[in-house]
Amino acid sequence: MKLYQKFRAYLEKHGWWSIFMYLFYGGWTTVVNIVAFAICHNLLSFNWQIANTIAWILSVLFAFVTNKLWVFHSKTETFGALSWEFAKFVFARLISYGMDMGSMYILIDLMSANTLLAKLITQVIIVIANYFFSKIFIFKSREK
Template sequence: MAKLMKRYRSFRNFLEKHDWWAVFMYLFYGGWTTVVNIVVFYVSHQGLALNWQLSNTLAWILSVLFAFVTNKLWVFHSKTEGFGQLSWEFAKFIVARLVSYGIDMGSMFIMIDLMHTNTLISKIITQIIVVIANYFFSKIFIFKRV
């Protein structure tokens, strides 16, 4: 266990030295957010037989809530004082995520309805685009480091 912790510290120190730690953490938690999104989409669409639009919306809602908490606490270490600042930060997060939701829905429409691509493959491709867009929205517009 001590050897593993030493490797972790070395890895983290290397990334922090090159100012890549936040990107790594975003990709780590963004990966988990993507898993939440894809699993909810799959279960809703395949398991519950909901249409892809409703399945995608449910996946978006749950993954946005998961992403807000992980981004705020562990990726950007954002500090807010009081409910007002937290509400403002959450509102900015939601607005940015609504933009990426539009990208998500538009990409899914093009791939599924126009190109007749498999829904799960379309979802995976779309999530790559969305993760990249969301990183820049979060880093530039939403979370402030203290």
């Protein structure tokens, strides 16, 4: 436990704790996305567009909860405030969903890349974009 405390203290001292937490939960969000995509595409034989959309929905729900509670420590007093925060989150994620679908289209349909490899490549772009969307536009005034 002391190692964890030292690690956290070091990251907090340098202002990197929220980035670390975002990458940690962003990593888990990426796992949710890729596993859902693989199940839908490879096991259930959905086309990549449907599989990607289902994976996006599941990962957005997972990401909202983890970002709100453990990354940005956002507190909302009313259901209306929570709804507004969720709406902004989904709107930003819709932008990155467009980036995801566009990248997947280029990689799979135009360049004939393997679907899972294309998914892995696009997730790097999406994690970075989503961090900035969340940090700047969604949870900005509520971070500890």
